[in-house]
Amino acid sequence: MIMTYLEAIADGLRVAMRNDERVFMIGEDIGTYGGAFKLTKGFLEEFGPQRIMDAPISESAIIGAAIGASLNGMRPVAEMQFIDFITNGFNQLVTVAGTTAYRWSLPVPMVVRGPSGGGVGGNPFHSRNPENWFVHATGLKVVCPAFPADAKGLMMSAIRDNDPVIYFEHKGLYRKIKEDVPEGEYYVPLGKARIVRPGKHVSVIAYGSAVHMALEAAATLEAEGLDVEVIDIRSLVPFDEATVLDSVRRTGRAVVAHEAVLTGGFGGEIVARISEKAFTFLDAPVVRVAAFDSPTPFAPTLERAVLPNAGGIADAVRRTAAF
Amino acid sequence: MIMTYLEAIADGLRVAMRNDERVFMIGEDIGTYGGAFKLTKGFLEEFGPQRIMDAPISESAIIGAAIGASLNGMRPVAEMQFIDFITNGFNQLVTVAGTTAYRWSLPVPMVVRGPSGGGVGGNPFHSRNPENWFVHATGLKVVCPAFPADAKGLMMSAIRDNDPVIYFEHKGLYRKIKEDVPEGEYYVPLGKARIVRPGKHVSVIAYGSAVHMALEAAATLEAEGLDVEVIDIRSLVPFDEATVLDSVRRTGRAVVAHEAVLTGGFGGEIVARISEKAFTFLDAPVVRVAAFDSPTPFAPTLERAVLPNAGGIADAVRRTAAF
Amino acid sequence: MAKAKRPQQAPQAPVSSSTLSETERRELLRYMVMAREFDAAMLRLYRQGKAFGGVYSQLGNEAVSVGTAYALDTKADVLFPMHRNIGSHFVFGQDLDTLMVNHLARKGSQMRGTDGTGHYADPAKRIYGNVSHLGAMIPVAAGFVLASKMRGESCVALTYIGDGGAQVGEVHEALNFAAVQRLPLILVIENNQYAYSTPSSLEFACERLSDRALGYGIDGVTIDGTDVELVLATTRKAVERARRGEGPTLIETVTMRMRGHAEHDDFAYVPKAMLEEWAAKDPVERYAERLIADGVMSTESVKQLREETLAHMIAAIDRAVELPWPDAEEAFRNVFMDEVAQ
Amino acid sequence: MAKAKRPQQAPQAPVSSSTLSETERRELLRYMVMAREFDAAMLRLYRQGKAFGGVYSQLGNEAVSVGTAYALDTKADVLFPMHRNIGSHFVFGQDLDTLMVNHLARKGSQMRGTDGTGHYADPAKRIYGNVSHLGAMIPVAAGFVLASKMRGESCVALTYIGDGGAQVGEVHEALNFAAVQRLPLILVIENNQYAYSTPSSLEFACERLSDRALGYGIDGVTIDGTDVELVLATTRKAVERARRGEGPTLIETVTMRMRGHAEHDDFAYVPKAMLEEWAAKDPVERYAERLIADGVMSTESVKQLREETLAHMIAAIDRAVELPWPDAEEAFRNVFMDEVAQ
Numbered sequence A, B: 001m002i003m004t005y006l007e008a009i010a011d012g013l014r015v016a017m018r019n020d021e022r023v024f025m026i027g028e029d030i031g032t033y034g035g036a037f038k039l040t041k042g043f044l045e046e047f048g049p050q051r052i053m054d055a056p057i058s059e060s061a062i063i064g065a066a067i068g069a070s071l072n073g074m075r076p077v078a079e080m081q082f083i084d085f086i087t088n089g090f091n092q093l094v095t096v097a098g099t100t101a102y103r104w105s106l107p108v109p110m111v112v113r114g115p116s117g118g119g120v121g122g123n124p125f126h127s128r129n130p131e132n133w134f135v136h137a138t139g140l141k142v143v144c145p146a147f148p149a150d151a152k153g154l155m156m157s158a159i160r161d162n163d164p165v166i167y168f169e170h171k172g173l174y175r176k177i178k179e180d181v182p183e184g185e186y187y188v189p190l191g192k193a194r195i196v197r198p199g200k201h202v203s204v205i206a207y208g209s210a211v212h213m214a215l216e217a218a219a220t221l222e223a224e225g226l227d228v229e230v231i232d233i234r235s236l237v238p239f240d241e242a243t244v245l246d247s248v249r250r251t252g253r254a255v256v257a258h259e260a261v262l263t264g265g266f267g268g269e270i271v272a273r274i275s276e277k278a279f280t281f282l283d284a285p286v287v288r289v290a291a292f293d294s295p296t297p298f299a300p301t302l303e304r305a306v307l308p309n310a311g312g313i314a315d316a317v318r319r320t321a322a323f
Numbered sequence C, D: 001m002a003k004a005k006r007p008q009q010a011p012q013a014p015v016s017s018s019t020l021s022e023t024e025r026r027e028l029l030r031y032m033v034m035a036r037e038f039d040a041a042m043l044r045l046y047r048q049g050k051a052f053g054g055v056y057s058q059l060g061n062e063a064v065s066v067g068t069a070y071a072l073d074t075k076a077d078v079l080f081p082m083h084r085n086i087g088s089h090f091v092f093g094q095d096l097d098t099l100m101v102n103h104l105a106r107k108g109s110q111m112r113g114t115d116g117t118g119h120y121a122d123p124a125k126r127i128y129g130n131v132s133h134l135g136a137m138i139p140v141a142a143g144f145v146l147a148s149k150m151r152g153e154s155c156v157a158l159t160y161i162g163d164g165g166a167q168v169g170e171v172h173e174a175l176n177f178a179a180v181q182r183l184p185l186i187l188v189i190e191n192n193q194y195a196y197s198t199p200s201s202l203e204f205a206c207e208r209l210s211d212r213a214l215g216y217g218i219d220g221v222t223i224d225g226t227d228v229e230l231v232l233a234t235t236r237k238a239v240e241r242a243r244r245g246e247g248p249t250l251i252e253t254v255t256m257r258m259r260g261h262a263e264h265d266d267f268a269y270v271p272k273a274m275l276e277e278w279a280a281k282d283p284v285e286r287y288a289e290r291l292i293a294d295g296v297m298s299t300e301s302v303k304q305l306r307e308e309t310l311a312h313m314i315a316a317i318d319r320a321v322e323l324p325w326p327d328a329e330e331a332f333r334n335v336f337m338d339e340v341a342q
């Protein structure tokens, strides 16, 4: 069935909730209102207020309650109305959720999900891409889907997983990206990258919104005779190093792209792995394309200026190819 | 005067407080008790309870109050009793402090400081090295001194700086490292790396406790005929890319080391910059040495196993040199 | 261990005869009308499809933002407004064009386009706007007046939070800290019955949000937030306490959010009867009627005030909305202050 | 707007004649003695230089941890203890050797050496230990019983926080959430006058920490934390309310921390007179005397109980301390559960 990215996420949640009584959702305005982005529209009617729980504006309590419920046999999915507000529940995630398996050998099967990303005039407080904070926290799995089918399949896998998973949705893709999505149960394993466009000249490694920029760049470059391979990481933790290295070993050239700000981001991690483990295969330096190191500004002129885009990726690929 | 790392930090704070009435400290148990590590011993007596303010156990209030006071003409220094508890004030730092200059063009001259790091049996909640979270937050300066003189000089610069600075002290160095420290006012500029040991075969780029591991490794390797250059980054934001690139361009080989966990850490950033900007100078892949991706365990056998050490750096240098 | 009960509160004398001067009363109405017509003007913009970002109506909250801010010394005190406090900006003397250009994030905005709405700061006007994260600025407001207090200056901070936002942990930490340090901080909890779509019953279980004052050892009171003179009188007492060094006050103002959370929200979840009930208590209409009844204003002068104000608002918006967006280069500046200095 | 006052609380009838059985009373004393002697044994270890990590004395808190935990159904309810609640572990049936090996993080620890002290979890014993970050486990405890409630199971969570830790934002969020959802959660605020070196006057400004209950719409009470039967009776009422679906209760127990924050701390900042005053109210001595006076125990049997308990504790510690540290490889396992499964 053709679904938008948003519909596919909702479908994954719905199927998981239908199949498993232990799954419930907790968040702000997810019930009667159906969520700030209407992602859980109809959920309250189907699952009732106990399983679609409208919570007070208390991100720590929401995440903490999800941890506690998961320690007691449930599989909660906590929504952050915007992923930016995860900073208010940060301690619960990094201090409690991410250390429990290690300390207690007990599963914490929970998902924290919410809209991340910029490009929609969200202002500095509704546009963050904070995934690398959690990559660098230990004990948390981190997922950033770019396509509807993956979004559904990764959601279902995240819910079935026995570790805490932070699931970053990109709000700019919610209604923009559509594709055919398998119905019913559908699982995409965590920790597997996907070559979304095979190519032989340069590997572009990306995730989330940057995958679409990369594909756009690849289409442009095709006309210039450059055959770009685009890899969608999909899951940052666990990270599918093998697929990335294999691609770079074939092409000898790589560009790494993400929407998050450049410095201290996950792009550095990818480059470090490539340059350590595929060094002898590299014919050019690995180049990163990412947001300028600033908060995401509000005015469209400014926001466009700081965020990465297809043009920037295309330029980086050209430079890499020409090296 | 010979001072320990801890004494040098205290001296920097003391001199800054004597010179500038706007400087005050806020934290838990910093007054009567003189701080959990006795770093502020004698401060209450000298500066009084208003400038050495014992606060409730409320990291958000402490950091938030520091932001507010800094917006109103003061230069607060907020102590986290252990830097791990910064997760409870995370939102204030990344959402408010780090975005204020950008949004309001107003200075937020504040320092948040506290003991970080492992190796002393601190358990998973008293051992973190979370500096890269803040590097990746935008608008926050990040300092990680390794030596007493630098610790003092960077502290004084951090207090004089007009931006929020997070100053990571390594608790394992507090009483272990001593050296001659200039008396009175002494400033080490933020954003300048330092070559602590010149060498010609391999560059080791490190910060905090890893600098001492690197020096130990360099001493060992000298006997093997390997001349290692050790660079102490000192300040992660701003980052002195030039000094690092210059060194790597000379040696052609680099190892990057930090005590923080490997994945998603600042090491990736350093490697990415080197491999993008000094690619043609590299004779070997850049290798990272860092902690295993887990919480820092409590038992000494386990803690030793996960943390990086001089031996690990020496091995990495040998491999790099032999490549 | 009986269910904890609220302490006796001094009954609120219905303010039958005003103790305010006619000038003051006219000013109160004028500021409320400004808030009201600002809303109308923004709504018009939204309907024209020219608004960008959220448009948060403050309809029904005029008496709270105006009555509270009017109790302050706008030359010495400091305002940390929230998203439905446009009235407070006017009381603090914010000039309409500056406000609009900031709000709409156009070229010339004090935020250079990095942000919009009421998030701006204008130190000269003693206004420090909010961030989106609810409650995050309350510790900051506390720290601001802590600094004043350290220097022996008299500066009271006035800030706000919603019935929803009051559940954020930082609110607790900030209030407690301010109480311990006896800071001159006034926190107004604007209980307008809803937090986005969430009714109060799902946000908290206490009877009155001012009941929280007891747990901090500070003064707390719950008042009708549609009566501007009551709001003013209550806040004045809080200001006096603050100036006497007696610490923070918590004021819960009870009102109704008369529109959606923002304009995209059709607020279908709000019972119609509730809106009707509160429409009858409209703070602006009622105050206008009262001033007319008291002979302070004429029907005609009220009508004229409203029309002129709306016209002004629309004109200022129209001026602002025609301004260009800030230059893209602004995006790359001022992440750090040393860049500002350059 | 008078300073908010505490609601009238039902006067606490001094428990003159006990309503407990002799067996219950003997058990209460036994658990308190275990807590007391555990302390003594750990102190001995510390003085021998064999302790590794912090040694947090609970001296003076025996009646709180034992009296509260004893009110629960240890087979159905759940314990989220804090760092001075070793007595609760004993009430929940934790076996001495397991406790010690966990505490000292030796080979065989349920935490595999990843952590020590009372941070372990033992689901079979229905104990979920704390993390160092104060207050962080209160939302987790709330979520735990939320899950039970969803499944229609009766499970009350008992957890604790200090007079200092109560200022953490998460405590506010968790209590409010639990109140809204009427969760069976009992939060004991252990007011032992100090938070590390910080006296209560710098932690909060309310008269009683139980005054915070009103602001959540839940029950709250402040009691003498040195009277184990009062603590038990109070907690039993809270448990009954929780089981009836009436939601959380806040119990403030007033005691004194009779030693330093941890053993490295000489607590010179505590006035001697204060310690002397509280020493006279020693919860263990007083209860022992009372049981002797009531003919439930003899002086001799109390003496014997204490000596035997101490000997047991020391023996268990000595066994544990001789165990090797866990193997280094443990460090590389279980970061994720799929590794556990492997």
Ligand SMILES: Cc1ncc(C[n+]2csc(CCOP(=O)(O)OP(=O)(O)O)c2C)c(N)n1
Residues within 6 Å of the ligand: A028, A057, A059, A081, A085, A088, C084, C132, C133, C134, C161, C162, C163, C164, C165, C166, C168, C190, C192, C194, C195, C196, C257, C261
């Ligand atoms: C910490 C945080 N969580 C969630 C949000 C998203 N959010 C914005 S406004 C709002 C509702 C606010 O309700 P209330 O505090 O009652 O204020 P009102 O809008 O009714 O004036 C929510 C949930 C936020 N801004 N900050």
Ligand SMILES: Cc1ncc(C[n+]2csc(CCOP(=O)(O)OP(=O)(O)O)c2C)c(N)n1
Residues within 6 Å of the ligand: B028, B057, B059, B081, B085, B088, D084, D132, D133, D134, D161, D162, D163, D164, D165, D166, D168, D190, D192, D194, D195, D196, D257, D261
């Ligand atoms: C969030 C947080 N901040 C700071 C600390 C450091 N710390 C550990 S115990 C303690 C004092 C606790 O006092 P209290 O809550 O009264 O408990 P008590 O030790 O007196 O039983 C402090 C400040 C911490 N563990 N967690």
Ligand SMILES: [Mg+2]
Residues within 6 Å of the ligand: C162, C163, C164, C190, C191, C192, C193, C194, C195, C196, C257
């Ligand atoms: Mg509201």
Ligand SMILES: [Mg+2]
Residues within 6 Å of the ligand: D162, D163, D164, D190, D191, D192, D193, D194, D195, D196, D257
């Ligand atoms: Mg205490």
